[in-house]
Amino acid sequence: MASEKPSRTEAQEEASWISGVSAAMQTLESMVADIASTDIPVLLVGESGTGKEMLATRVHQLSTHAQEPLRRIPCASINPEILSAELGFKSNGTRKPNVTGTIFFDEIGELDSASQRYLLGALPDGDGGARRGMVEARVVSTTNKNLEEEMRAGRFRRELYYRINGVCLRVPALRDRKEDIPQMVEFFVRKHASQLGRPCSQVSSRTLAIFQDHSWPGNIRELENMVKKIVVLGDENLATMEMATPTPEPRTERLAQGRSYSLKAAARAASREAERDLIMKALARTRWNRKRAAQELQISYKSLLYKLKQIGFEDPEVSQ
Numbered sequence: 001m002a003s004e005k006p007s008r009t010e011a012q013e014e015a016s017w018i019s020g021v022s023a024a025m026q027t028l029e030s031m032v033a034d035i036a037s038t039d040i041p042v043l044l045v046g047e048s049g050t051g052k053e054m055l056a057t058r059v060h061q062l063s064t065h066a067q068e069p070l071r072r073i074p075c076a077s078i079n080p081e082i083l084s085a086e087l088g089f090k091s092n093g094t095r096k097p098n099v100t101g102t103i104f105f106d107e108i109g110e111l112d113s114a115s116q117r118y119l120l121g122a123l124p125d126g127d128g129g130a131r132r133g134m135v136e137a138r139v140v141s142t143t144n145k146n147l148e149e150e151m152r153a154g155r156f157r158r159e160l161y162y163r164i165n166g167v168c169l170r171v172p173a174l175r176d177r178k179e180d181i182p183q184m185v186e187f188f189v190r191k192h193a194s195q196l197g198r199p200c201s202q203v204s205s206r207t208l209a210i211f212q213d214h215s216w217p218g219n220i221r222e223l224e225n226m227v228k229k230i231v232v233l234g235d236e237n238l239a240t241m242e243m244a245t246p247t248p249e250p251r252t253e254r255l256a257q258g259r260s261y262s263l264k265a266a267a268r269a270a271s272r273e274a275e276r277d278l279i280m281k282a283l284a285r286t287r288w289n290r291k292r293a294a295q296e297l298q299i300s301y302k303s304l305l306y307k308l309k310q311i312g313f314e315d316p317e318v319s320q
Contacts, residue, residue: 046171049221068101
């Protein structure tokens with residue numbers, strides 16, 4: 001495991017992995033840079049864990065409000081009273097002084113109807129006229145919902161949608177930008193090694209290949225948690241064991257394949273699944289020491305290597 005290069009600043013690192021190397025993210029970064037210097041409201045749409053919050057922060061960092069506060073409002077846990085205070089209004093409806101910068105509505109699709117009604121009255125309507133008590137800060141919102149469907153279902157106010165959607169940017173899922181994974185992994189290793197006081201080492205090509213094959217339903221958040229697990233355990237094989245182990249085919253699906261699936265074949269499949277499970281548990285207990293695992297399983301070392309090859313776990317990089 002080779003040592004990493006000297007760290008850059010956290011802001012430089014974040015900007016690097018946010019923009020990525022994929023065409024989709026390069027285009028998105030270019031659009032963010034183009035609109036950041038304006039005051040047009042921005043709506044970031046994407047699945048949970050795709051990095052929408054980091055992009056909202058990026059809009060703020062590149063804007064003319066960069067030296068002013070970025071106020072994050074978690075919309076899933078708010079009511080009109082709390083919202084009023086967060087927006088900088090006093091109890092009599094007048095504005096508190098120095099409430100500027102950027103207001104970030106995190107998952108705005110979660111706002112209840114009363115809060116939506118209140119927010120609609122507080123945001124500028126875009127006609128250029130002044131209105132007493134109007135929010136003056138830059139507005140950036142994120143959502144993992146399809147707000148057009150929410151409007152059709154009557155769960156999101158149409159007027160509010162057009163108020164927050166000056167420019168809509170769609171953030172791709174991690175499965176659609178896998179070429180960015182190595183850069184993200186490097187960033188997360190640096191981040192968590194520094195925070196946890198652990199060695200900062202490169203992730204092996206074998207683990208990166210496993211990451212490339214994974215579908216990442218939890219997106220970047222899932223990837224970061226996996227990298228943090230590797231840093232904490234100091235053992236890539238142990239951390240990625242569940243990802244690398246072939247998922248057994250559900251029994252109901254096997255039986256549904258047809259009458260040609262014999263009882264003898266079913267018994268062999270069940271035996272292979274049980275054997276795989278025992279092997280992986282033994283390797284986990286011995287922290288991937290294959291000689292000790294073979295002893296626990298009461299088989300020869302050569303037999304264990306053969307069985308590991310059968311289940312796709314032949315790895316010459318792992319110490320024997």
